[in-house]
Amino acid sequence: MKRLLVGMGTCGLSAGARGVHDRLGELLAGHPDRGELAITGCIGMCYCEPLVEVRENGRRVVYGEVTPARAEEIVSRHVVGGEILDDYVVYRLEEGRPASGREADFMAPQERIVLRNCGVIDPESIAEYEAAGGYEALRKALFEMTPAAIIEEMKASLLRGRGGAGFPTGLKWSFAAGQASDTKYVVCNADEGDPGAFMDRSVLEGDPHAVLEGMIVCARAIGGTHGYVYCRAEYPLALKRLEIALAAARERGYLGKNILGSDFSFDVKIKQGAGAFVCGEETALFASIEGERGMPRIRPPFPAEKGLWRKPTNNNNVETYANVPWILTRGAAAYRRFGTEKSPGTKVFALAGKVRRGGLAEVPMGMTIHDLVHLIGGGIKEGRAFKAVQMGGPSGGCIPSGISDTPVDFEHIPPTGAIMGSGGMVVLDDTSCMVEIARFFLEFTQNESCGKCTFCRIGTLRMLEALERITRGEGAPADIVKLEKLAVQIKEASLCGLGQTAPNPVQTTLRYYRQEYEAHIARRECPARYCEALVDFFIDAEKCTGCTLCAKNCPVQAITGEPKKLHVIDQSICVKCSRCIASCSFGAVYKN
């Protein structure tokens, strides 16, 4: 019996998976012999969505860039005819044969623990999760292990929090477990706010039960009574699949009173975030669940002692919880076989930006940045030069290609000035201006600062103003001095992680790309030819078709030319608004 699986994560859907799914449904309707249609989450190859997998007797054939028309071909030739359409195969896996397909290199270096079920099972079916070994960890935690033994196992695994700070998970659990209280909370931080990160979204969309199971096991270990998943409202599909998973888990007795007949009771609620980056900080997140402005609180007392509603609370992120069931069923020793000695296990990275294969990859800790970008990512788009990776979002930093042999783990990333972060990895090429990247992040943190601490509220604004001056070509050498001074002051005088890390993008770009700052200031020049105020706009004679659109869209009539003939920009009139670039369908307008 064949099974056809359509990747229906947000990335698949936005690439057109719905149309493919519906077409396949029509083609299979009335032909039960042809196979059954199912949905699945993100397999990680977001760059060749929509994906359709044909699965039969353990053989998995994944087709990429499937259109409704190509879906018809897959049904008529593969499903009915039994012929594999090699030209469209991106990944093929069967027993006794090495993995093959056009994109097999993307999967080869990966180790899938967190993403074990993503793209494999139907995330809306609890039966499929169970068939894949789901909720076995919970049974073990309830009937074979004491809470103390669970915590010991987590400590032995050396799992560190995957949300960014990397605090040892077992140790964190032991703090909350050590508190005497009749009410304890287990919170899952799914407020994935880092621009450039989508690991948690994909896990929640692709395998929501793994996260829930991790939370229930944690509750068992620390004596948790109530759970919350705090998820962004911007992730409607993740929220929907979580709701489905919660209802199914309750029905099967994995949640609620006397779980699986034991004396242990626990239930989970979903809280929708209302859009505030600072709520990724745990004390701000608690304030938000409590219905207040999401502003951080002073620690200590730490959440393990007084967290949500002043009760002992354990807070981990999505990826951390998704690791838990795997560790508990296979043991800490098995987990430590992956990754490095001090940073065992795997990490999920969201590869995006100027990389050829953008998507979700789970790799053993300690893989180098170079391998992530080139082996998995397939190098840089359009054959351009690899310049840097931005890791850790607005709290992170830029690591230049020159030190891309740095292993990605908790030991080697912090000395570069960046942070491990939650796993966002945005690849930059030689068209990216590093001053502009720093400005972009400062604009973000400045906007998202909750305003509680003066240095974060006003200091980031002063830094942003300096960066804006520099990108406009109005900077002075004193601006660099000011940036360096403010960076230190903001870090020292801010209460929470947002302020303490906000200057990182500026500090790392100043450390590795000081000459770019200096070129903007001293020579009024943007080396990457990005900053509009410092470049001129031109029309490429080879590409211009004379369609007149740019001239029509130019607000100052700086563009002249006859229809169907080359157009020219008058530099003395041009105000560098970029509207000509936006209007050109042929990519003929460029900056230099």
Next chain:
Amino acid sequence: MAHETDSFVYRLWRYDGAPGELIPLLQSAQEHFGYIPRRAIRYISEATHIPESAIYGVITFYSQFRLQPMGKHVVRICAGTACHVSGSKLLIESVQDELGIEVGETTADGLFTLFTVACLGCCSLAPVMMVGEETHGRLTPASVRRILRGYRRKSEAAGARPAAEATTGADR
């Protein structure tokens, strides 16, 4: 469509003083009215005994809440890192030109409201935007214009009738 038990009136009526209900109440008010009108703040204040000023403080803290009515289609252009380096700035300008409004404004015909958003989490399809609940990826200034005109045509075809939206995501 929102489930019946999620409706604003029902939630307000059912409110039993449980802590932490303010944000869900505001979310359901916004879903019900399309924004948070003054009277919704008053209703919530009466039910929860939270001062109107404190409710206002919570509303203005979170980017999700709106104090002004929104257009039929809320256009959210992603300005996250991956989209930024893939040219989202040009997209924002194209949409502003196409709709004749600035970010945060609504078109005169009430059809579109334009926002930017920090990250939609579809970074490998950058640049992306959401129109209502639909995500569109791998955009260019030309395809953005095409998509928005498509929504406009659909609305015009539906006439004054507030028809349920047909949804497709295929616009590569």
